[in-house]
Each structure stands twice: as structure tokens, then as C-alpha cells.
Amino acid sequence: MVKAAVMNGPHMPLEIQEFPEPVLEAGGIVLRTLYSEVCGTDVHLQHGRLAGVPYPIIPGHINIGVIERTGGEVRDVDGALLREGDLVTFLDVHETCNNCWYCLVARASTRCPQRKVYGITYSARNGLLGGWSEKIYLRPGVKVVKLPEGLAPEAFIGGGCGLPTAFHGVERAGIRLGDTVIVQGSGPVGLNAVIL
Known part of the structure; x- marks a missing residue:
């Protein structure tokens, strides 16, 4: 069982x-x-x-x-x-x-x-x-x-769902190096978006 x-x-x-x-x-x-x-x-x-x-x-x-x-x-x-x-x-x-x-x-x-x-x-x-x-x-x-x-x-699970979700958002938005962006919200997805 x-x-x-x-x-x-x-x-x-x-x-x-x-x-x-x-x-x-x-x-x-x-x-x-x-x-x-x-x-x-x-x-x-x-x-x-x-x-x-x-x-x-x-x-x-x-x-x-x-x-x-x-x-x-x-x-x-x-x-x-x-x-x-x-x-x-x-x-x-x-x-x-x-x-x-x-x-x-x-x-x-x-x-x-x-x-x-x-x-x-x-x-x-x-x-x-x-x-x-x-x-x-x-x-x-x-x-x-x-x-x-x-x-x-442990390192992998640390990214959890927030990391791939944020990556998907950054990718879909077409954000590139040097772009200025605002990330509203400081939960797991928002924090990962800032890091990316």
C-alpha cells in the first residue's frame, strides 16, 4: 500500500x-x-x-x-x-x-x-x-x-513551479537584455521573473 x-x-x-x-x-x-x-x-x-x-x-x-x-x-x-x-x-x-x-x-x-x-x-x-x-x-x-x-x-525543486512559469512569461513577453520592465508582485513567480 x-x-x-x-x-x-x-x-x-x-x-x-x-x-x-x-x-x-x-x-x-x-x-x-x-x-x-x-x-x-x-x-x-x-x-x-x-x-x-x-x-x-x-x-x-x-x-x-x-x-x-x-x-x-x-x-x-x-x-x-x-x-x-x-x-x-x-x-x-x-x-x-x-x-x-x-x-x-x-x-x-x-x-x-x-x-x-x-x-x-x-x-x-x-x-x-x-x-x-x-x-x-x-x-x-x-x-x-x-x-x-x-x-x-534539492536545487531542482527549489525552482518549483515559479521558475518555469516566470521563464514562460519572460519568453512570451519578448523581453531582451537591456529592456526596462516592471514586475508587480513579489511572490515566487514575480521573484523569479526579476531574477530572469
Whole structure:
């Protein structure tokens, strides 16, 4: 059995529940969770500020773990073979349509209406699909990124969700060296935007 923190609904305390070990599909991966962050999105989930959340959920969408088992041959985003014991993270947004305006024009697949997001759009009834659990089941097709040798998992998780979100904002805004900008808000995303 695997323990996970479950959010049963807005304004409700988290509960620790037990789940069966995931059944591996071909192309699936079981991660032993090392780190999972608490993001502002998790706070919004707790306060009921996001529509369509299929409570109960296992929160946690930015994670790092060690591959415990794979369902056959699985490769990372660069095509390298993944093995048991590899230190990895994964892209929490997946199953995008690659056909809508957000996917094709805006290059913002995180807004695709068909997307699935670990820790947000999956119910705990669907299994270990959130990072606040001892293990995470990566469904076939989830994009996995192997951490480079020498990068400590603590250093990686320190950037959390705020760093890639800020990077995406800076990139989309077309900000270049020498530009003058104002960053309003000093939360994790704002602070990372200032750093970038």
C-alpha cells in the first residue's frame, strides 16, 4: 500500500489515505517521490478558487523522484532510455490535443481545454496521479526529463513551479537584455521573473 495526502474538497483538511500499488501499463512509470512542492495553485485548490476540480485529489504537480519500475522500454524527452534508479522529473501537463488555438497558435498548451494535469485535473479515484504521495504513477506518454548529473534534487525543486512559469512569461513577453520592465508582485513567480 502507498500513502498519499488527499484533498477531499475546498476548505477541508488533508487526509492521509492508502492506495494500492499502481498497475503498470506498457510505457508507464512508477516513481518513488523524493520532493513535491506546495505551489500557489495548491492554495487555490484548497480555497476552491479553481473550477472543475474533480475532488478528492492528490495535490502536487511539480515533483522529482527516482524511477522504481517501468512498463517496458521508456524514453525521456531526449530519446534516452530510462532505467530503474534514474532521478527524474516530468511535465505535469499532458494529453494536450495539439490541434486547438492554445496548442498551435498561442504555444500555451497549458491552457489546452483537453489537457490533463497531475495534482489538479485527476481525481484520487484515478490513482496516484499527484505528487503528495509516496509514489507517483506516470501514465504512458507523460514527458519525462532526466536530471543532469551533478544537479541535486534539492536545487531542482527549489525552482518549483515559479521558475518555469516566470521563464514562460519572460519568453512570451519578448523581453531582451537591456529592456526596462516592471514586475508587480513579489511572490515566487514575480521573484523569479526579476531574477530572469
